Structures are given as structure tokens and as C-alpha cells.
Amino acid sequence: MYSIVYTKKSANDIQNLKAAKLETKAKGLIDLIRENPYQTPPPHEKLQGDLQGAYSRRIYEVLEEEQTVKIISLWTHYEF
Structure with a gap:
């Protein structure tokens, strides 16, 4: 289980x-x-460019070494 x-x-x-x-x-x-x-669901896609390493749906980054998921955005990623 990952920390949030x-x-x-x-x-x-x-x-x-x-x-x-x-x-x-x-x-x-x-x-x-x-x-x-x-896992799927939730369906997600890897993002590119400045958000490389993050995933769509709710934007988050997985920090494997720390077993942590960093929630970057809960509303929209189009404001970045």
C-alpha cells in the first residue's frame, strides 16, 4: 500500500x-x-512534456522508492 x-x-x-x-x-x-x-480502473494515461512521469485522471506522481503517491491536482491539469 502506498502513502498519499x-x-x-x-x-x-x-x-x-x-x-x-x-x-x-x-x-x-x-x-x-x-x-x-x-491498476485499471481508474483508467489513466502517462502524461508527456512538463508533466512527464505523472498520470491523468486525477494528476499524480508515483514515487516508488518512498512507496508514495503525490497527488498534484484533483481538479484539472489544463491550468498548468
């Missing part, structure tokens, strides 16, 4: 999720990612 850490941006995104009534769905996805960040 949040960036400041992703912590701020929680208000958007609550407003859109998506908080429960996001928590479910994070629970899946905590168990295995590479």
Missing part, C-alpha cells in the same frame, strides 16, 4: 470537488490509487 501526499494545489482543489459533488468519487479513486497506482 497532496500538493498545496491539490488540497485547494478539494473545494471545487465539493462544489461539484465529486468529493466521494475522488476519495474512491484515491483509495484505488493507494492500493495500486497502476
